[in-house]
Amino acid sequence: MTDASLAARAVALDLVREVLRKSVPLDDAFDAHPDLGALEPRDRGFVRLLVSTVLRRLGQIDALIEGSLAKPGLPKAVVHDVLRLGTAQLVFLGTPAHAAVDTSVELAAARGAAPYKGLINAVLRRLSREGAELAKAQDAGRLNAPDWLWLAWRQAYGTARARGIVEAHLTEAPLDVTVKENPAAWAAPLEATPLPTGTLRRPAGGAITELPGFAEGAWWVQDLAASLPAKLMGDVRGKRVYDLCAAPGGKTAQLCAMGADVVAVDRSARRLERVKENLARLHLTAELLAADVATWDAGAPADAILLDAPCTATGAIRRHPDVQRLKQPDDVAKLARAQGRLLAHAVDLLKPGGTLVYCTCSIQPEEGEAQIDRLITRDDRVERVPVTPDELDGLAELINERGEVRSLPGMLADRGGIDGFFVARLRRLP
Structure with missing residues (x-):
């Protein structure tokens, strides 16, 4: 795996943490990241796509991860976020399994989570085999919408319109x-x-x-x-x-x-x-x-x-x-x-x-x-x-x-x- 591939995923990991752990808007976190400018335009585009996919499909991704664990819960936030990146690549972006899995394991080791490399490898190997079929069975729109927004939209516009809203959010806008x-x-x-x-x-x-x-x-x-x-x-x-x-x-x-x-x-x-x-x-x-x-x-x-x-x-x-x-x-x-x-x-x-x-x-x-x-x-x-x-x-x-x-x-x-x-x-x- 190239250094550029790992560097791009390291930036993506930082951005996921900024948004989900620190409540920083993605545009602000993206513009402020010190390592982004060193990436090639193609890698910057990949970072943006990867992080956006995690945020767009977060409900599905977390459900897939949870269903792949031998016992519920993850020991560290960084392990969870590495798994989110890996799952997004395997299930929704079509990244080759060896690239998604290997970079995720390397990334975990580089971020102080080396003891959990085996766990990450096992979960992602399983999702590389089963993830796509499992995702097809999910209620994607509902899973990815926070409960409070789904309930608010259903009350305001009815179930059919609310369903249309959450399903529209699954794809990138033109x-x-x-x-x-x-x-x-x-x-x-x-x-x-x-x-x-x-x-x-x-x-x-x-x-x-x-x-x-x-x-x-x-x-x-x-x-x-x-x-x-x-x-x-x-x-x-x-x-x-x-x-x-x-x-x-x-x-x-x-x-x-x-x-x-x-x-x-x-x-x-x-x-x-x-x-x-x-x-x-x-x-x-x-x-x-x-x-x-x-x-x-x-x-x-x-x-x-x-x-x-x-x-x-x-x-x-x-x-x-x-x-x-x-x-x-x-x-x-x-x-x-x-x-x-x-x-x-x-x-x-x-x-x-x-x-x-x-x-x-x-x-x-x-x-x-x-x-x-x-x-x-x-x-x-x-x-x-x-x-x-x-x-x-x-x-x-x-x-x-x-x-x-x-x-x-x-x-x-x-x-x-x-x-x-x-x-x-x-x-x-x-």
Whole structure:
């Protein structure tokens, strides 16, 4: 086994520990790992795929490991995590048995678990023979969904919809891009399929920066669902638009490309730097401000506001499988309170007659529908402006009975699916 193979799996082991033992988001752990830069691009891609597979299939993996032990329980956390990596490779990634088993045993020895090499070898040898068939018999969607999320989704959407959500999370999401102008002309160069609202979709994988048009700033990565809020703002050419909680900046770019005079506000100066870099690549300009949106004094009201509020991100688990491992029920309540404060302040920042679009990438009703109900009940200055089917150009199934957009993983399955999102459009009354 090459040193590079072992080095990549050592990084993966660290990242699994960071997420599952220390509750660090995968993107943060990935960016901060000191050894990642020394790996070849192919090995970095493998690390990302391996760790994401562990997080996506954790319930199945742990059940397979537990069923392969002579007696329940494992002596050390590192042994468990090494077995998780090995099982993911053998059962879900198709890694040759000798590579997955040998590197797992070597990795355990290198991380102070040499006395357990025999145990690791025995479990993984068994799973190399039986794991694939055992996995076929598992209820994969239900096993990989934390109980609290499954119960919440079943209560909110019914068993069939909840089943669709958890099964959608088993596969990696495709790559969606928003093109600055003339998307039809970029479909062929990007080998992408045009979606009804103009988004271009191509299979996941590959180096994004190597794709045609990236360096020239012709497009940016943005899920179909995330592209909808800005599209529902109407004609914003020449209008003063506040993009609140703006990072990572996809919606900022959309609004700029639509001709708006954009002020993008986010409390994280670090994340705004990323927005600045993306806008520079795209040859777009906006005013960027680091401030707490909940208390920000704009100085002048906006013609329109887009509030993409911080949320649990449970609608983005296809893309970020660590979310279902990191979030807890208390996070929903905490973030819902913050969203309420942000919404109330956004109304204060809006001109009478102006449009406010509120969105989250959460599929928890407390962070979507309940927020709008509460706002309209408490504040008689606003009214709901329903979204109509013609505005979504063939995606009417995403509109709920209240005229809001409610997309769920599992919808549009025949076209590659969609992230979970909530979008409501409001007007401040004159």
